Amino acid sequence: MDDKSEPRSRSTAQRIAVIGGGLSGLATAYYLKRFSPAATVTLYESSSRLGGVIDxxxxxxxxxxxxxxxxxxxxxxxxxxxxxxxxxxxxxxxxxxxxxxxxAGAMIVHRGKLVPIPDGFVLMRATKLWQMVTTPLLSVPGKLRFLAERFVNSQLSMDDATDDISVAEFVRHRMGAEVLDRLVGPLVAGIYTADIEKLSMKATMAPMVAMVQKHGSLAQATLARRREDKDRTERNSAGARYEKFRGFPNGMKQLIDTLAVAIGEKSIQTETPIHALHWNADQTSHSQAGTWEIRSERGAESFDEVVLATPAAVSARLLRTVTGEAIQAASETAAEALSSIESxxxxxxxxxxxxxxxxxxxxxxxxxxxxxxxxxxxxxxxxxxxxxxxxxxxxxxxxxxxxxxxxxxxxxxxxxxxxxxxxxxxxxxxxxxxxxxxxxxxxxxxxxxQYHVGHLKRVETIRRAMDQIPNLHLVSNALGGVGIAPVISAGKALARKISGAS
CATH class of the missing domain: 3.90.660.20 (Protoporphyrinogen oxidase, mitochondrial; domain 2)
Incomplete structure (x- = not known):
């Protein structure tokens, strides 16, 4: 990075605790140290190793x-x-x-046999129409129903920014049950390990919703993208764009180990579950000044900022331990909404x-x-x-x-x-x-x-409640964005916010 792109950090030293040693916590801690070199950052992990589901x-x-x-x-x-x-x-x-x-490429089980995904088909869009016409995955009526998508009216409930429907309802309405069952359903369910009858369209497939709202159909949106040469990669894909993926020679743990070294051994405490949080408000100030006391078997420690980077259920449990005048109601609201997110x-x-x-x-x-x-x-x-x-x-x-x-x-x-x-x-x-x-x-x-229908409303409730709790932050894949890149992005954005980096 050049000097212009380097973030500006606060001049005053901070004590920051990051609770959770999965990728969310590690990315947040790394960027906190990068953006605020003067800060003391301590990461706590309840288990004996770092990385969460990455190993x-x-x-x-x-x-x-x-x-x-x-x-x-x-x-x-x-x-x-x-x-x-x-x-x-x-x-x-x-x-x-x-x-x-x-x-590269993927297949779908069809009547007990493996059949390639049509070339150029990505999630819900066919960038090569002939491949859809000739695929054995769909019957003639199923193909005709898919081709009729360009004539289907926009889902009325999707025109209202406050409404949501399931992925299954969206696809069934636009492309028919056969496309849903044989093609789109297994691809989307494979990404989210989810029930597509419950999976939120707006929380998981927002770009598809935007395409229909702008162009009237996915077919028309795909045609427009082709004219603008925006689908070049997709047209050479079958289910996923594998040339846009990377790995490590020694597996993904190599990323976790590299992050741990960058954060520093002295800043990481494994086998340290946190039991409770207490807010000590500054009684001499009318602002939201104060410190957080986090409690573990090792005792109590004070911090200026605390980040919860734990799974939704763990974050909800910790939020219910919060004590401190005027913030317990907000903590309980956030905890209740987090608890409603199934896994x-x-x-x-x-x-x-x-x-x-x-x-x-x-x-x-x-x-x-x-x-x-x-x-x-x-x-x-x-x-x-x-x-x-x-x-x-x-x-x-x-x-x-x-x-x-x-x-x-x-x-x-x-x-x-x-x-x-x-x-x-x-x-x-x-x-x-x-x-x-x-x-x-x-x-x-x-x-x-599980990002069920109405997920974005639940996330909004959580964020509003957390905004009422001073210097306590939440970063989690339960809020938005499964996958490694979205998790890292959320951690980096939070680190910028805490550090006052630009």
């Missing part, structure tokens, strides 16, 4: 070699740019690796399998499974197709997603039972036989916030 396991075997297994995300998007900017700020941009785009659980089953044991190994990055297929898996990702260096050349790393909002009962099984269930599904879908070289079951309980 990587490196396994060395005598017989087969090394396997690098990501337990959560295995890459990040370069758009929005917050994640790539963070890597640039950390000085590790040159270490990033690009997925093997010769294998889904999922398990990622990672299998390292010899290629010789897979008779129909796809060349693409993975596939999603529509609900109507009535299978016991949500999606499959071939991690070593994206990054071949993650395992020996005679193996493939398969990541299978189980559970989610629609099948939580599957997670009640033991790890062995889940692995056996996944083996059966993969045997039918890709011809996997025998026993894998390595198997891991990674459980993420209540880790995926």
């Amino acid at each position: 990587t396991e490196r396994i060395e075997t005598d017989q087969h070699g090394c396997f690098v297994i990501d337990h959560g995300a295995d890459m990040f998007a370069t758009e929005p740019p917050a994640a790539i900017e963070l890597c640039r700020d950390l000085g590790v941009e040159d270490q990033l690796i690009v997925p093997d785009t010769t294998r 889904a659980s999922t398990a990622i089953v990672v299998l390292c399998v010899p290629k010789s044991q897979i008779t129909r190994l796809p060349n693409q990055f993975g596939f999603v499974v529509p609900k109507i297929e009535q299978r016991k898996i949500l999606a499959v990702s071939f991690a070593s197709h994206k990054y071949p260096i993650r395992c020996p050349s005679d193996h493939t790393i398969i990541r299978v997603f189980v559970g989610g909002a629609l099948q939580p009962e599957l997670l009640e099984q033991s790890d062995d039972e889940i692995v056996e269930m996944v083996r059966g599904e993969l045997a039918e879908l890709i011809g996997m036989t025998g026993t894998e070289t390595l198997a891991r079951v990674v459980r993420w309980n209540n880790a995926m916030p």
Whole structure:
């Protein structure tokens, strides 16, 4: 960065506590130290490690070699740019690796077989119409209904900025039930691990809403974008724009480790759960001056600012512990709204399998499974197709997603039972036989916030309540934006606000 782009920090030293050592907390703490070098920033994490749902396991075997297994995300998007900017700020941009785009693309299970997503189809828009006309995913009536989208009136309730509808209702109205069930539904559900009948259109697909409001239909919006040459990347994609993703050679934990080093060991306290928060108002001032006292088993410590970077349920619990004159009502309001945001659980089953044991190994990055297929898996990702260096050349790393909002009962099984269930599904879908070289079951309980219809109103309630609580801040993927880049962006923006940076 040049001098003009460097933020201006406050001249007075601050004591700032960041509670939560996941990516939200780490990004916030890093940028707080960057924007306010004179501040004392302390990050608290209740567990023994940092990173939250981001973790990587490196396994060395005598017989087969090394396997690098990501337990959560295995890459990040370069758009929005917050994640790539963070890597640039950390000085590790040159270490990033690009997925093997010769294998890019995704598929959908259709009547028990894997069918490619139509080339140029991204979430809800077809940038190549002929591909939609010829796809076997849709029947003739389904294709005709999709082509009629340009003649469908705008959803009336979406014209009012205060209203919201589900993704399912929006797609069903505009493109029909078949497009929803066979194409859009599994793609969107795969991103949010959600029930699309409940998923908020405005909270998750706002650009699509804006396109319909401006152009009258997604088809007309796509035509306009084509004339302006805005869909060049999308026209060469099938479900995702993989050339706009990056990863680390040693897995995503490399980002967490780099952040931890940049923040500094002395500024991080792991195995330190925070039990309560108390606001000590400055009785000599008519302003909202005062200090926060945070309490843990190590005792009580005072800070000028406190950031809650914990999951929604944990933040709600901490807000309910807040004591201090005139702010308890606002804390309870924020806690109640946070508690109303549901979360889904999922398990990622990672299998390292010899290629010789897979008779129909796809060349693409993975596939999603529509609900109507009535299978016991949500999606499959071939991690070593994206990054071949993650395992020996005679193996493939398969990541299978189980559970989610629609099948939580599957997670009640033991790890062995889940692995056996996944083996059966993969045997039918890709011809996997025998026993894998390595198997891991990674459980993420209540880790995926659900943006149900009306989510933006709940977020507005939370933000209004938090604005009434002096020097206490909230950063969380439960508010807006799943994914690595949105989480980093929110943390950076909050750090700017606290630091008074421009």
